[in-house]
Amino acid sequence: MAVSLIIDGQTVRAAPGATVLEAALAGGIYIPHLCHHPDLTPAGACRLCYVTVNGGGPVLACRTPAQEGMVVQTGSPEIDEIRRGLVELLMANHHGNCKGCLKSGRCALQEIIAKLRIDRKKLQQLRPAAEELPRDTSNPFFVLDPNKCVLCGICVRTCEELVGVGALNFAGRGYRSRVGPLGAGPLAQSVCESCGECVERCPVAGLAYVDHRRPREHVQTVCHSCGAGCPVTLGLRDGRVVEAKGELCGRGRFGWRILQAPDRLTVPLIRRNGAPAEASWEEALDLAARELSRYRGGECAVLCSGRLTNEEAYLLQRFAREVLGTNNIDSTLRLTHAVSLETLREATGWGGATGPFEAVEEAACILLVGANVARSHPVLARRIRRAAARGARLVVIDPREDDLGRFAHLWLQPYPGTDPALLMGMAVALVEEQLVDPAILGGLGAFLASLEDFPPGRVSRITGVPEELVTEAAKCYATSRPAVALWGTGLTQHPHGGDGVRALINLALLAGHTGLYPLLEEANAQGVWDLGCTPHHLPGQRPVPDPRAGGKGPESSPKGDGASYPGLTLTEVWDAVLEGRVRALYIIGVDPLGELPEAEKIREALGRVELLVYQHCFMGATGPLAHVVLPAAGWFEKEGTVTRADGRITRVRRVAGPAGGSLPDGDIICGLAARMGGERFVPEPASVLGEIASGVRGYGGLSWEGLEKGAEANVARPPLEARAAPLEYRGPTERPDMQYPLLLTGARNSPYGDVLSQKVEGLRALQPEEYLALHHKDAADFGITDGDRVRVLSRRGELTVRAAVTDVCPPGVVILNYRVFPDSLTGTISRVCAVTLERLA
Amino acid sequence: MSGELSLVREILAGYGKSRGALIPVLQEVQAALGYVPEGAMVEIARHLGIPASHVYSVASFYAQFRLQPLGRRRIAVCRGTACHVRGAPEILKELEGLTGIREGETSEDLEYTLETVACIGCCALAPCVRVNDEVYGEMTREKVRALFPDSEEAHRDAG
CATH class of the missing domain: 3.30.70.20 (Alpha-Beta Plaits)
Incomplete structure (x- = not known):
């Protein structure tokens, strides 16, 4: 309950639990203070906020709870003297004058000095020449x-x-x-x-x-x-x-x-005599449209990133389906979480998280699978740490040491690629410990039968995780309410990634939990997916009908009806180009040659493709190979809406630019569509959102005006109706043998390995060196000591890296802490491969 | 893994995941290693579930914890009143010159650690210097040099 108190003769209302300092500040009464911050627990370190309460001796306002009827004096001769003395001592240790100081004008000490009318000149005469200490300028910012x-x-x-x-x-x-x-x-x-x-x-x-x-x-x-x-x-x-x-x-x-960034693309480029040359928008769009028109249906493919706005994604898939006539459209989500969303859609009716991220901080148990959240979603990692500090139990399933490790209640380290077995093992433990609501178990005959494939001993052998730990983790997750499960690419980037997601959903269903969160990485990956930039789904996650009974896998027809059956995925496109089935590529916001795995295949495909239209903020590695380069506006340079990875829909606003002559992606798409006979291609985001709101499942009823005013909007996912589904264990496809005895997996070594950070000089500079973490037993076997350079050889390639000997990874597993994952080792999108090591002299 | 770290792990195995164990752990580590290396602090932090900077904060606060290894010859120059007036500053300066390190430091080859103490308790022999457990009284610059003949040569060669 709010209380009222009297501060310096003025009646002040204080919020419940407020301190005297907070009450005074809220009531517009200044009490000098340095160590107080509203977001933090009071420290009482600076001792400047002395006040008297009800005529008593001095007390610290920041450590005294405001109480009903208190009479507070913020100043008295005694307090002024204490305060003055403290500030003078601070100033005596405070170097330099304010002129040229980075904080001059926004400095709390300056403010206090002015308020207390302290004569600096007098003080400086008394001041001993203190030793100047070195400044730490190692951070670029x-x-x-x-x-x-x-x-x-x-x-x-x-x-x-x-x-x-x-x-x-x-x-x-x-x-x-x-x-x-x-x-x-x-x-x-x-x-x-x-x-x-x-x-x-x-x-x-x-x-x-x-x-x-x-x-x-x-x-x-x-x-x-x-x-x-x-x-x-x-x-x-x-x-x-x-x-x-x-x-x-x-x-x-x-x-x-x-x-x-100095290397932003600002002018359209078209290839003249084999070299990119500047062109006007008219010329470039005319050329791109004319060339694209020569191909129809499955001969074209469109690839995009998860950083388009919802409106642009919607326009782009319309362009692909209506103008080009193909379902060959996919986003970079294919490489990370497409399998998560597809599995969630099959299991729960909607491919997306089941709740808001805010619920993560409120959870009593957080199950984290294959997710290096501190590197991929640092602010979400904070929520998790705060939850754990408050007492929530954090259960981490990851072979890699995690930055959240010190907050983990339990840490399970399965061999890379064996998560499905571990999660099914946890399900077995739940059934055996009778922690499953009988109402849930009813009718799960097939699922329960499939659990027999995962007896504890076998799970422990497959995963390397002790039986007791599997049971303890399962119990912890099932008995804490509410509990949430979050997963990252460590679970999905395997040949059987979908099994892992399925097993995790099963576990959640058995435990009666609904919090499921795939940690999509690109800012609008969810929206781009929902609005149909996938070869298998139309906007609203409606499946593309497949007239071919039995659905024989992707095909392409020379002309025409490419939009009548599912298209090619981002990973399938390259083979299709090499086989001559796809002849024209329209690539937006992603630099395949610079960012995607299987670079060699992509290089060959991009060299082979007849037409490459490339739309991006940067030239990248792909730009020089393009026939037409269209400069695109960046994220903060355009208007629209985006869908967060938990389904929250918000407005993204144009803050500056667009840089140079670049244009928002939506404008460019509509420019092409108009030239190619597309109808109703209007780039204005508000009007596109209107179209989305009137026809796309999950996005119904959205209003531009409402979002503009900050109204909260979420994807309307259908109610969660799901049953645990049987699963058969499929082991990792890549296994160690005598020649390649170790299993390598990757961990990004900083939050700054992503595509965006690569373009910001300071963030690039913050990336630490790459290293290979290995267990000291393996190090001894290979005669490697900490700091050695080692050659890592896989069945497909090799690289050289510094070794770090540790005991935080399981024996038999080595962890490549990478800046950008090198595909030379795996040669595929998988991040796991068998390797051997050679120590370099 | 280095021997130091496995020693630290053995010590930690005797403690639970509790902040309260920090000072006893630091004391045991120092007793075992002679000082508390940074790697040990990271390991202690991991075990106790606290930030490594917190371990460093505590270790650097208490004078009893050494964050640098001790040299084989630990030289303590007395700076008590008696020693001071009879030339301790000169002696210290000479020793700094001889060893190439400053007060409070340990030489890179781990040969010397140079410290000052307030009073050794033999003011009659001022100025005095203690090397490991041996006390040398009525020191002069010449006598100091004679105590460390090797270092003097080495220092001159290097200089």
């Missing part, structure tokens, strides 16, 4: 300056309480106290994730952005960097983005710089 630090601990608490990383802490003691990471090393080489949350909160210039310009206006939009879709407020000055505010990770905080 911000500087840690011990000479400006006031040791308030806001950064320390931010990193521990909010971010859950704990990169910073106090080191040393007394006069030598300072804030820093573990040991003497620089911040950039610590566990710091460069999210900038500490910099956002530092009251002085202890942590400050190196090139910050104060924005003049702000625009609210949604972040581009992953499927978590964090709200972000971009600050602008002179039409350029200068800052990003909100709860963000490093990619979100600094990734907008991609808009200002």
Whole structure:
């Protein structure tokens, strides 16, 4: 219940649980303070917020709960003297003058000095010449300056309480106290994730952005960097983005710089005499349309990224189906989570998460399978850490050491590719421990029979996870309510990835849990999928009818009716090009040669294809091979809506640009469609959304005006009606043998290996070196010591990397901590292969 | 895996996942290794489920924890009042020159650790220096050099 109290003679209403300091600040009464931050627990470190309560001695306002009827005085001769003394001591240790300081004008210490009318000149005369300490400039975006630090601990608490990383802490003691990471090393080489949350909160210039310009206006939009879709407020000055505010990770905080990358495509290019030459939009679109018109139906294929807006995705699939006449349209989701969404659709009626991400933080148990969330969805990882710190049980299933490891209640390390067996083993444990509601079990005869394929002993042998641990994990998940399950590409990027997803859904159904979250990585992967950029589904996830009984796999007809049966996937397209079935490619927002696995095959296909129209913000590796290059606007340069990986639909707004002569993808698609006889191709997002809202399942009833005003909208998924389905165990296709005795899997070694970060200089610089983690027993077998260079040989290729000897990966498994996964080893999209090692002299 | 880390793991095996174990663990690690290396702090943090920076914070706060390994010859220069007035600063300067390290440091070859102490308790012999457990009194720059003949040569060669 709210309380009212009297502060300096003024009656103030305080929120329940508020401190005296919070009550005063909320009531517009200033009490000097440095270490208070509304997001953090009070520390009482700076001692500046002394007040008297009911005429008693001085107490700290930030540590005193506001109570009904309190009479608070924020100043008295005694308090003023204490405060003045403390500030003078702080200033005596505070180096340099304010002129040229990165925080001048936004500094809490400056404010306090002014409010207390402290004479700096007088103080500086008394000040001893203190030793200037070196600044930590290792981070490309911000500087840690011990000479400006006031040791308030806001950064320390931010990193521990909010971010859950704990990169910073106090080191040393007394006069030598300072804030820093573990040991003497620089911040950039610590566990710091460069999210900038500490910099956002530092009251002085202890942590400050190196090139910050104060924005003049702000625009609210949604972040581009992953499927978590964090709200972000971009600050602008002179039409350029200068800052990003909100709860963000490093990619979100600094990734907008991609808009200002010097190598943005700004002019259309067409190939003349074998070399790309600048052209006008008219020329380029005319040429692309004319050339595309020569092919029909299955001879064309369209590939896109998960970073189109919903409206653009809808237009693009219409273009493919109505104008080109083909279902050969697919997105990069194929390589990560298409199998998740397809399996979810089959099992639950809709391919998508079953609840909002907000529910993850409220869960009592979080089951995390094959997901390196801290690297793929850093802000979501924070929610998980905060949940765990609050007491939620985190169960991690991953052969790789996870950044969330220290929060894990249980950590199961199955051999790569054996997750389906492990998850079915957990289902067996649930049945055996009688933790399944009999009402759920009824009618599951076939499923229960299939469980007999997974006796505990066998599961343990297949996965390498002890039986007791399987049972404990299953019990923990089943007995905690609510519980959620999240999974990443560690579960899906296997030949039988769908089995893993199916087994996880089974487990959730048996336990009576509904929280299922595939962690889609590209910002609008879900929307692009829902709106039909897939060869098997029309908008609204309606299956493409397949008239060929028995559905014999993808085919292509020379002309015409390519849209009457399912098309080719992104991974199938390359073979189809090489076999001459697909002759024209329209590629949007993805650089296949630069980003996708199987680069050799793609190179050959791109060299062979008769027509390549490439639409992107950057030339990339594919651009130089294209016949027409169309410069596209970036994420923050266009209007539209996007669907977060949990089904929340939000507005993405044009904040700046488009850069140079680039155009939003929707405009380009409509430009082509208009030239090729497409009807009703109107690029205006509001009108496209209207069309979507009136006809696409799950997206009905959306209104542009409503979203504009910030109304909450979610994909309307059908009610969850699902039954556990039988599963037969199919082992990994890649097995170790005498010649290749180790199983290699990959783990991204930082959040900055993604395509966006590669284009931002500072984020690229934050990527650590690649290394191969191996168990010390394997290291001994191969005569490898920590730090050696080793050659890794698979059945298909090889690479050289530094070895890190550890005991955090299971014996027999080596983990390549990569920046960008090299496909030389696996030669396929799979991230698992058998290898052997050679130590290099 | 290095021997140091396996020692740390053995020590940790005796403790549960509790913050409260931090100081006893640090003490045991130091007793076993002579100091607390960074790698050990990472390992301790992992075991106790706390950030490594927190372990460093505690280890660097208490004077009892050494974050650098000790040299084979641990030189302590007395800076008590008596030693000070009879030339301890000169002695310290000489030793810094001889060993190539500054007060509080350990040489890279782990031969020397140079420290100062407030009083060794033999003011009558001021200024005095202790090397490991041996105390040398009435020191002069010449006597200091004589104590470390090898280092003097090595230092001159290098210089």
